[in-house]
Each structure stands twice: as C-alpha cells, then as structure tokens.
Amino acid sequence: MAGYVLRRGLEVIPTVLLVLTLVFLALRILPGDPAIAALGEYATPEAIATFRQKLGLDQPLWMQYLSFVGHALTGDFGVSMTNGTSINALLFGSLPYTIELALAATLIGIAIGVPLGAWAAVRRNRAPDVVGRLFALAGFSLPDFYVGVLLLMAFSLHLDWFPMLGGGEGFLDQLHHLVLPAVTLGVVMAAFVMRLTRTSLLEVLRRDYVRTARGKGVPERWVIFKHALRNALIPVTTGMGIYLLTTLSGTITVELVFSRPGLGQLLIGGITARDYTMVQAGLVVFAFFVVFVNLLTDLLCAAIDPRIALR
Amino acid sequence: MSDLAERLGTDARRGVIASYIAGNTLAAIGMLLILVLTVLALGGPWLVTHDPLEQSFLAAGQGSSAEHWFGTDSFGRDVFSRVLLGTRASLAIGVTAPVLAALFGTWGGMLAGYFGGWTDRLLSRFSDLLMSFPSLLLGVMIAAALGPGFRTAIVAIAIALFPRFLRLARSATQVVRREPYIDASIASGRGPFAIMARHVLPNIAGPLIVALSLWIATAIRLEAALSFLGLGTQPPAPSWGNMIREGMGDLVGDPWPAAFAGAAITVAVLAFNMVGDALRDLLDPELDA
Numbered sequence: 356m357a358g359y360v361l362r363r364g365l366e367v368i369p370t371v372l373l374v375l376t377l378v379f380l381a382l383r384i385l386p387g388d389p390a391i392a393a394l395g396e397y398a399t400p401e402a403i404a405t406f407r408q409k410l411g412l413d414q415p416l417w418m419q420y421l422s423f424v425g426h427a428l429t430g431d432f433g434v435s436m437t438n439g440t441s442i443n444a445l446l447f448g449s450l451p452y453t454i455e456l457a458l459a460a461t462l463i464g465i466a467i468g469v470p471l472g473a474w475a476a477v478r479r480n481r482a483p484d485v486v487g488r489l490f491a492l493a494g495f496s497l498p499d500f501y502v503g504v505l506l507l508m509a510f511s512l513h514l515d516w517f518p519m520l521g522g523g524e525g526f527l528d529q530l531h532h533l534v535l536p537a538v539t540l541g542v543v544m545a546a547f548v549m550r551l552t553r554t555s556l557l558e559v560l561r562r563d564y565v566r567t568a569r570g571k572g573v574p575e576r577w578v579i580f581k582h583a584l585r586n587a588l589i590p591v592t593t594g595m596g597i598y599l600l601t602t603l604s605g606t607i608t609v610e611l612v613f614s615r616p617g618l619g620q621l622l623i624g625g626i627t628a629r630d631y632t633m634v635q636a637g638l639v640v641f642a643f644f645v646v647f648v649n650l651l652t653d654l655l656c657a658a659i660d661p662r663i664a665l666r
Numbered sequence: 667m668s669d670l671a672e673r674l675g676t677d678a679r680r681g682v683i684a685s686y687i688a689g690n691t692l693a694a695i696g697m698l699l700i701l702v703l704t705v706l707a708l709g710g711p712w713l714v715t716h717d718p719l720e721q722s723f724l725a726a727g728q729g730s731s732a733e734h735w736f737g738t739d740s741f742g743r744d745v746f747s748r749v750l751l752g753t754r755a756s757l758a759i760g761v762t763a764p765v766l767a768a769l770f771g772t773w774g775g776m777l778a779g780y781f782g783g784w785t786d787r788l789l790s791r792f793s794d795l796l797m798s799f800p801s802l803l804l805g806v807m808i809a810a811a812l813g814p815g816f817r818t819a820i821v822a823i824a825i826a827l828f829p830r831f832l833r834l835a836r837s838a839t840q841v842v843r844r845e846p847y848i849d850a851s852i853a854s855g856r857g858p859f860a861i862m863a864r865h866v867l868p869n870i871a872g873p874l875i876v877a878l879s880l881w882i883a884t885a886i887r888l889e890a891a892l893s894f895l896g897l898g899t900q901p902p903a904p905s906w907g908n909m910i911r912e913g914m915g916d917l918v919g920d921p922w923p924a925a926f927a928g929a930a931i932t933v934a935v936l937a938f939n940m941v942g943d944a945l946r947d948l949l950d951p952e953l954d955a
Contacts, residue, residue: 373795381811492943496936498887500894501928504910508921604800608891612914623895626810634810642805649798 356657357506359664364651366648374642383416398446409434410632423635432636437628442636446619450640453610453617455529456536457603463541464598468548469591473584476556487549494546499605503539503612509534520614536613539606540605544598551594556587588660594596597651696940703934707757710750738920745923747929748904755905756934759816759898760886763823768878770824771831776862776870779839790836793829801826801884802891809897819898823888827881829930834877838870845869878943883938891929906931 367623398406407413410433411422426432432442475487511519519531560583568578607619614620620642625633656662738744778789796804801823808822842848851861864942892898893907901908906927913924 372793378807380808409934456851469715492936492939496883496939497932498890498928498935500891501931502913504924504928508917508925512918512921582888596755600800600803604803604806607802608894611895613912622806622810623897626806626814638807638810638837641807645803 356661356664360654363650365659367650370646371428371643372424374646375427375639376420377662378635378638378642379420379423381638382631390658395624427639430640433471433632435516435630435633437627437630442633445633446618446636446640447617449618449621450589452615453606453619454538455533456606456609456615456617457599459533459597460540460602460605461595464544464548464602465591466544467541469552469588471545471581472549472552473587476553476560476587477579479557481615484553490549491546494543494549497543498608499540499543500608500612502543503536503609506535506539506611532615533612535623536609537616539609539612542601543605544602545599547594547598548591551591552587555563555590559583559587590664592651592659593656595655596648603641603648605645609643689720691942692940693944694943696937699937700941701935703753704751705938706822709798710754714783722763728885745909745926748909748923749906749926752904752906752909752927752930753934755816755893755899756886756931759819759823759889760882762879763885763889764821764827764881766820766824767827767881768831771828771875772835772867773862774828775832775835776839776866779836780843780858780862780866781875782808784907791831793832796825796829797833799826801888805888805892806895806897809892809895814897814900816899816903819892822897823885824890826888827885830881831874831877834873835870839866839875842866842869862915871941876942879938879945880942883935883942886931886934914952 368434373581401544404413411419414422416604420546424655431447435442435445459461471487471490475484478484507519510516518528565578565583568582569575607623610617610619611623618637621633624640625637720882721858768902774793778786799807805822808825809818812818812821815900839862848865851865856864889898889905890907890910893905894911896908896911899905899908901912909927911926913921913927917924
C-alpha cells in the first residue's frame, strides 16, 4: 500500500507538468496579440512594447515557459492585466466560495441520491423505482444553470426566501446565500448518485451471500442495510471523485446564475475581458484541482479495495 | 467489453435496434421528439412567425399573446421565433461535434488498438489525461484558448468527447485484431490502414454509433452551457444558451425568454437521452462511462 501511495503520488509530477505545458501552449495559440487585446487597437507602439515587456512577452518562448511553470508551481500568478490587482489576492478571495459550493452540493447530492437509489432498488419496478428513474432522467436532462434560473425565479423573486445575488457577508448570511446554488448543483448530482446506487445495489442483491443471509432468516431490513447497502456503496464512493469534479465544473455556470464571486466568475470574467494573466491563473488552479481530486480518489479507492494497490 | 463488441457486431446489423426502439415507449417518444426537432431545425427559417433579429422597443418585454406566442424579450424580439431558430444552433453543434469526435476518436482508437506498443501508450495516456477533466471545464479551457464563438464551441465539445470514442474504438479494435481474417489479410499483403478501413471499422461500428447517439445529448447540454457562459454562439444570433444568458438580465420583468429557452434545451437533451438510454440498456449496461 505504501508503495502504491508513493507510485501514484510520483505520477502527479509528469501529469502536472503536462497540464501546465498544455495550458501554456493553449494560451499561445490564441490568435492575436494579448497586448493589443488588452490595450485596444489604437495603442501606441511604445505602450504595446512596455506592456509586452511587463508581461515578459518579449522574451523567447522557452524563457516564458520556464518562468510560467516556475510561477505556477510556486503559486505566484502576478497581477491582473485589466485592473492591476494581485491575482493571488483575487484567487484567495474567490476560492472559498467555489469550494464551499462544490462541497455543499456534493453533500446534498449524496443525502438525496443514496436513499433514493436504495429505495428504488429495493422496490424495483414499483412506484418508488419509477419515480426514482424519472427523477434521474430529469436530472440528466435539465442543465444545472437552468435549474438554478428556475429556483432563482421561484424562491428569490417570487417567494423572497433567499437572496438573489452575491456571496453574503458574515457566516449566517453566507450560508443563506449558499442554499440555492448548492441545492441547484446538489439536485442534479443526486440524479447521478441515485442511478449508481440503484444499479450497484441491484447487483449486490443478486449475490449469494445476500441469499444466504435471507435463508438464515435475517430480517429483510437488516439484509439491506447491514449486508447489501454497505457493499453497494463502494462504487458510489469511488465515483465520488467524478461527482466532485463534475460539480466543480458546474460551479462555473451556477456562479454566473447567482452572481457568486467564485473562481468560475474570475475565469469567465477573464476570458470575456481578455485578461490573459487572469485566464492563465484560473486555468492552472482548476487544472490543479482536477489532478489533486483524481489523486485523492485513486488513493481512496485503494484504501477501500486493497486489490487496486497490487495491480 | 469483448463481449459487447461481439454482440454489437452482429446485432446492430440485424435491425434489432430499430425494433427495440419501436417496442419501448420512452424510446419511441424520444425518437418522435428527435424527428420533430430535426424538422424544426431544417425548416426553421420558413417556420418562424417573426424575424428573430427584429427589435422593437414598443413590443419589449411582453407576455404570451396571439401575436407573440412565447412573448417578447427585452429588445422586443419574438421569443417563439428565437427559440425555434435556436434549434438550428443547438443541433448543428450538438451533432457536428460528436461526429467529429467520433471520426478522430475512432481512427485514434483503431491505431492504438491495432498497433499497440508505444502508439497505444501515447494515445491512451493522452486520452486518459483529457478524460480526467470534466467536459465543461475542458470546453471552457479550449474556449479560453480559441476565443468565444460558434466554431470554438464545436472544437471544444469535439475535444471533450474525443477520448470517449477513442477508448471505445481501442478496446473493440483489440478484440477484432485477434481474428484470423486479419492475419489472413496481412498475409495477403494488405497494409495496416487498408485493413483498418476494410476489416476493423465495419466490425467495430456498432458500439460507436450507439455511443454517438448517447453523446449527442451531452453535446447539446455542453453547447447550451458554453453559450450561457458567453463562450459559444454569439448574439444576436439566437441559441438556447445565450437566450438564457440575455434573459438573466431581466428575470423580474420578463422571465419568458429564459424559461422557454431552458425548456427547449431540456426537451432536446431528454429526447436524445431517452433513445440513448434504451440503446444502452439493450446493448450493454456498462457503456455509461
């Protein structure tokens, strides 16, 4: 197991470098000069030269690459091209909003999805199963930002139960602002969790040890909760990384719906304003999240199922 | 997986799929909806009741009426006509992107599965890396590089879906590669690419076509999300995603553009999901990646 942790941990190094290289290359194939994009077409040649020098765009490509990788790894992203503020400060200000949202949504998704999926599997082909499957189909078909818009219209505009915009000030107010975005992403995620729990539990309920338990006269409730559900939740747990990342990318659209000052807003704002340094930083942070969550998921899977570490 | 490829190789050609869809209510409804959407997308410009780009401040922000069935937006444009024409953008991107992904993914997967070794390792590693990113995030990253636009959306979604086809084609090719007729073909002096085109491709096409129908739903959803973020189809051309984006500006006074555009996305994605689910249940429950 220790060997696996080390091996999997070391794998992160080439992945991070590859991801950084892709981000670097992606932003260099952007048609047009970022200096002209930021300063406008009527900027003087001197202004453009100064600007390029400030960003290091006048240096050879390999120098730019090394300094980009160095800065990304040390977590120094420079200043925003459009308003001159420190990008690190912007990132630290926005990250909590995004992380809170992703985690809260994941909790809601599990809290709804697991019981619903278990209920559907136990009552297979009866009312709970039909309801559960329709719920899953709706969850797969409704775009999360549209769910957000509908919740916003119903609960903020008409009922006025929740605030419409922003992230809130102070703990309770922030929590109040978190509810609708978290429910939006959580409900959509619940569809995925529900379907996986249902499939997995149905699979486990066919196993021999479940039949043995029933044959021994173990009460049905006990069979489901103690024997079946526990094993059925292994694929659900290992799927957690995928949910978390899908939800994380969902925060980008949902933050826009609720004007939540998170990472997605920074990134999209950067793309729209052609703020090259901001986009670069946003992409790197999101990419790091992906690599990190994938690592954690793999380690979690190995902890649950030790056979993985032996492969 | 090998089992899947074998079953599909024969089943798909026997028309089992068509008869299965006809016998499954949800799938039949889905198929019907897809037909309607296709007609609307193709006939859009002739079916609209108003010019979808014509603004009128006198008519701005109206609710549903006999003149404007879905009301008007804050520029006074007819929402019904815009939703109808949005079908074109959504389906154009929603179909083109997966087809491109399938084309490149199939050939990439066949190369990896046929040659094995370094070709396989390189291609598989690259597609694993792409797969580790959620598709919307990948789309946003590519849009950041290429700049917002219609073509960007196609490229971004195609790249996001490409590794899924590559994987499928790769494992199916590995199965076919072991068949004696491949060896016979090599012995008769045919080159690897000729063999892939003539013997491998027809035998792995089944699961890929199923995957294609499944990923169209995802592509439509991604297109809507990218346009909603302002990275896909650019206004004033109507797309469902950018209609919701524009509608967000005045949800209090005029919620209809956002509401109808969102409903349209949902119906389209639902239709492809209903057909895709039925196909998947028929062919292999594990196809859902």
